[in-house]
Amino acid sequence: MTQRPFHHGNLRAVLLDEATAVVRESGVAGLSLRDLARRAGVSHGAPRSHFVDRQALLDALAQLGFERLTAAVRRALDAGGPLPDRLRRVAHAYVDFAVDDAALMDLMFETKVTQQSQGVQEAAGVLFGTLDGALGPAPGDEAEDGPRVTFKMLFAATMQGIAALVASGRIERPHGEHLVDSAMDTMLGSELAARVITAS
Known part of the structure; x- marks a missing residue:
């Protein structure tokens, strides 16, 4: 293996790349x-x-994972277009990341929020804020079980479920991509989506 050049200023980045x-x-x-x-x-x-210990390394990796996924979601949104098209691109970006870096995705979501480091919590918050922003302005008085929250949870659960099927080899990747499109067609055509999109 060819070693990557580094100096005292980028050893941390090299170690995270290797990790x-x-x-x-x-x-x-x-x-x-x-x-x-x-x-x-x-x-x-x-x-x-x-990294003072292995846990510090894992925290840094999880934070990096959230940052990379956020960047992928933002690239999907930056292409513009109608909301349904943007959400479909976000869905594919989310699943692509979760398949290509399945173990990293598991690490990102395996720790309870209350046990995550501040850096991980903040990076996760940026991701979820970006996903929320994709739906447009949020109502200020929505309950925790309101339609917008329900739509976001359904989106995340569906995409992570599809990614898990692909990553485990249960289905082939093209089949997973088809499922993403089918799932988004179903979600976007639902009464729930109508309430969320109308509200945004």
Whole structure:
């Protein structure tokens, strides 16, 4: 493996790149600070200048995952067009990320919100705020079980479910893409969506 050049200012980024590669190859269980040091070509103690322990590394990875998914969602939204088209692009971007980085996605969502680091909570908040913003202005007095919240939860549960089927090999990726389109057609044609889109 060709070692990536680094200096004191970007070792953290190199370590996170290597950690992402490890998670893709062998899952979170394969991560260790000592192995990352070996992959980066630094002393085994060097990573601790950026991550005090393995949990700090996992938190940083989860935060990076939320940031990357948020960037993918924003790219999908930036193409513009009618709301249904934007939501379909967001759905595909969400599922693509969850399939390509399934282990990272699991890490991002496996910890209870109350146990997440502040950085992870903030990055997750930006993602969910971006997804919420895709629906347009939110009413200020909607209940926790209101139509907008229900639509967002249904969207996330459906897309993560489809991604899980693809990532586990239960269905082929083209089938998953078809399911995303079918699910969005169903959701966008529902009475629930009519209430949310009208309200926005």
